[in-house]
Amino acid sequence: MSKQQLSVVVTRRLPEVVEARLAELFDVRLRETDTPMTRTELGEAMKTCDVLVPTITDQIDNALISQAGGRLKLIANYGAGVDHIDVATARQQGVLVSNTPGVLTDDTADMTMALMLAVMRRMPEGMAQMKGGNWTGWAPNALLGGRLAGRRLGILGMGRIGQAVARRAAAFGMQIHYHNRRRLRSETEDALGATYWDSLDQMVARMDVISVNCPHTPSTFHLMNARRLKLMKPEAVIVNTSRGEVIDENALTRMLRAGEIKGAGLDVYEHGVEINPRLRELENVVLLPHMGSATLEGRIDMGEKVIINIKTFDDGHRPPDQVVPSML
Known part of the structure; x- marks a missing residue:
């Protein structure tokens, strides 16, 4: 039977x-x-x-x-x-x-790097010029962004995806730093060329780019809250391809509007499809519809x-x- x-x-x-x-x-x-x-x-x-x-x-x-x-x-x-x-x-x-x-490790890590590049190199602004028919030609000071090489990348969450991001970012010449619930084994750190920070506050304050790659759990809810976001350098950017709840979205929006953070690349949002409307209006933000693994x-x-x-x-x-x- x-x-x-x-x-x-x-x-x-x-x-x-x-x-x-x-x-x-x-x-x-x-x-x-x-x-x-x-x-x-x-x-x-x-x-x-x-x-x-x-x-x-x-x-x-x-x-x-x-x-x-x-x-x-x-x-x-x-x-x-x-x-x-x-x-x-x-x-x-x-x-x-x-x-x-x-x-989904490689796909998400690829999108993380794409968001970094899009924000740092002001790609949406360039695309808007082209689609709007407003480009008048090349100019020495037009749409000046920043290069990735030499920048300090702080990875929040060094699991599979965080490590895949580290390998890609190293190939771009970035300096790799990370904060994780548990420190990686020394041989893994050495292979990634990664520096561990026990204090998230201290890491955040010294990075040029923050990449959020940790899961959403009760302990990571608003891990990047208003107080911690204020520790970021004004010229720093933040990228999130993990879970929106890790960042206080309203606090991030206020700081981006005020120029207290240089820019952000977001693929996930705290309230799902209900995105802060003020966030949509900002030129220094790249928003994607949760397509990091797509x-x-x-x-x-x-x-x-x-x-x-x-x-x-x-x-x-x-x-x-x-x-x-x-x-x-």
């Missing part, structure tokens, strides 16, 4: 090749429209499936998990970050949580990770990318 297929619900449209593979392996319900599920739809899905495949746009909190009932056994997140999932409550309810770490290769790799986690669970083993509260 063959084993019954797992019932899997996917909350957003995924690349076709991923959806096709999920349909081959499991009893899968795919999303027909590429819009986030409502809270009601999420709640119903969690009551009627064995495995939920959510994304960052799904807020899976204590109440939803507690009301899911006994059928749901695995939340196989499509993405590395799990701050939108109450992992502790899931564990209490006997629901495993997995994610997709590692596969490559077709990366999205397919994420799907493969999800499938491996579900298949391993279905075979009676621990998902290789299981997330537990102690990891957060």
Whole structure:
């Protein structure tokens, strides 16, 4: 007698090749429209499936998990970050949580460097001139930016992505500094040419560029708050391709408007799509729509990770990318 297929619900449209593979392996319900599920739809899905495949746009909190009932056994997140999932409550309810770490490292690091260059070299201003038909020709003092070589880069969060950023930035001639919850091993520091700062305040005050690459956890919420942002040099810039909640967005907007910080490159925002309207108006800010990991290769790799986690669970083993509260 063959084993019954797992019932899997996917909350957003995924690349076709991923959806096709999920349909081959499991009893899968795919999303027909590429819009986030409502809270009601999420709640119903969690009551009627064995495995939920959510994304960052799904807020899976204590109440939803507690009301899911006994059928749901695995939340196989499509993405590395799990701050939108109450992992502790899931564990209490006997629901495993997995994610997709590692596969987006290079894509996100690439975008981090792109934002640094865009801000430092004033690319949006140049593009606006060209698209507006306002360019009158080359001039010696027009749109003068700053070079990356020789600048001090302070990386906040030296995990996979932070280290990938360090390697790229070193190739541009930047000096690598970092602050992390735990100091790296000396051989890793040596390989990256990275200087460790135990004090985040002291590092922030001395850097030319700050790159936020840490996850959002209760301890990193507003880690770059108003007081710490004021420690930055007026000619410094800040780039964030991690989570918007790490920076106090309103404080950052005020300081950018006042010229107390030179510029910012942001791919993520504290309140999701609700971005401070004053931030949109600033010429010294580059805003992207959370596209740091948006490559077709990366999205397919994420799907493969999800499938491996579900298949391993279905075979009676621990998902290789299981997330537990102690990891957060």
